[in-house]
Amino acid sequence: MAVLLVVVTALLMRERIVEIDVSETAARVEKLRGLRFEDAPVAFRVSQETASSGVWSVPEAQRAMLELLDLVAPGESLEDDGGVWGAAVHGENYIVIADDGPRLGPLYESIVAHELTHTLEDQHFGAYETEEMSDDAATATAALTEGTAMLVERDYADRYLGGKRPDDGDWSDGWLGREYRFVYEEGERFVAALRDQGGWPMVDRALASRPPESSEQVLHPEKWRAGEEPLPTETPLVNLGPGWKRVDRDVWGEWRTRAIVGPRLATGWGGDQFELWRRGDEHTLVMTWEWDTESGARALADGLRARPFMRRPGAQLRHAGARVNLVLAPSDAVAARVS
Numbered sequence: 001m002a003v004l005l006v007v008v009t010a011l012l013m014r015e016r017i018v019e020i021d022v023s024e025t026a027a028r029v030e031k032l033r034g035l036r037f038e039d040a041p042v043a044f045r046v047s048q049e050t051a052s053s054g055v056w057s058v059p060e061a062q063r064a065m066l067e068l069l070d071l072v073a074p075g076e077s078l079e080d081d082g083g084v085w086g087a088a089v090h091g092e093n094y095i096v097i098a099d100d101g102p103r104l105g106p107l108y109e110s111i112v113a114h115e116l117t118h119t120l121e122d123q124h125f126g127a128y129e130t131e132e133m134s135d136d137a138a139t140a141t142a143a144l145t146e147g148t149a150m151l152v153e154r155d156y157a158d159r160y161l162g163g164k165r166p167d168d169g170d171w172s173d174g175w176l177g178r179e180y181r182f183v184y185e186e187g188e189r190f191v192a193a194l195r196d197q198g199g200w201p202m203v204d205r206a207l208a209s210r211p212p213e214s215s216e217q218v219l220h221p222e223k224w225r226a227g228e229e230p231l232p233t234e235t236p237l238v239n240l241g242p243g244w245k246r247v248d249r250d251v252w253g254e255w256r257t258r259a260i261v262g263p264r265l266a267t268g269w270g271g272d273q274f275e276l277w278r279r280g281d282e283h284t285l286v287m288t289w290e291w292d293t294e295s296g297a298r299a300l301a302d303g304l305r306a307r308p309f310m311r312r313p314g315a316q317l318r319h320a321g322a323r324v325n326l327v328l329a330p331s332d333a334v335a336a337r338v339s
């Protein structure tokens with residue numbers, strides 16, 4: 001969440017910021033989470049517009065890549081229009097709740113519990129600098145912190161609200177919905193697995209010093225426990241010629257690989273790296289996966305070969321040993337320049 005943005009927006013819109021009393025919910029959250037607030041949290045009610053101001057968006061470069069991989073249709077919206085109910089502000093002692101939150105009735109309280117969990121954990125563990133991480137690792141870290149908030153939200157609903165929760169599973173079928181599902185649903189599953197094994201202390205350990213390093217670790221908590229790190233992977237040398245500029249280089253991860261070939265073929269992910277290049281309106285994607293086993297890599301390659309993008313000119317797939325290399329270029333001539 002972009003933090004100050006929320007308050008700045010409220011000020012700009014000359015909105016009346018109303019403080020709400022959340023002390024009872026905060027005391028319950030402390031009990032459920034087994035941690036005490038170092039400073040009593042404060043909550044403000046703001047407009048839906050203001051609460052949504054820090055919400056996710058998909059960068060332009062990623063959009064081009066998603067289109068190359070047939071993961072979004074040209075023109076498909078990547079704006080989140082679902083709205084938000086609340087937000088916690090990292091490094092600050094307050095949460096904001098959207099003023100249409102109360103339409104949720106008693107469930108509104110579970111949103112407050114969710115956001116307060118963020119504040120509570122922020123006071124104890126701080127936040128990670130995700131700028132330095134790969135995109136996959138940053139998303140995995142978000143799954144950890146959202147996962148704990150979701151789990152406390154569930155415990156809260158079970159204990160105090162007769163098990164009712166807001167319908168968080170109401171994500172869109174599109175790309176953004178998939179991303180949310182990972183962070184919230186897979187995140188909750190991951191944290192629940194840690195807590196089942198080692199109680200909150202194991203979750204605390206993850207928050208304090210060992211956030212998951214990949215979506216692979218979130219999807220397979222045993223790999224987090226075993227400390228199975230992503231394999232360092234490098235794309236081949238890309239020299240596309242004059243006018244071409246690299247606009248992105250990052251890790252795609254097991255979760256997003258699932259979006260391409262499904263969960264079964266994506267299992268066995270060891271590591272990956274992609275580069276996205278641009279010249280004018282044209283894009284070239286170069287993506288290299290390192291697999292845990294050679295047979296798994298062969299299955300991945302077969303799965304990729306069956307995708308519609310492989311029938312376009314400029315699509316090239318190479319597979320050797322446990323490594324699979326995909327090039328999606330505007331033409332075969334451009335694809336041939338990837339060594």
Ligand SMILES: [Zn+2]
Nearest residue numbers: 114118146149
């Ligand atoms: Zn949250």
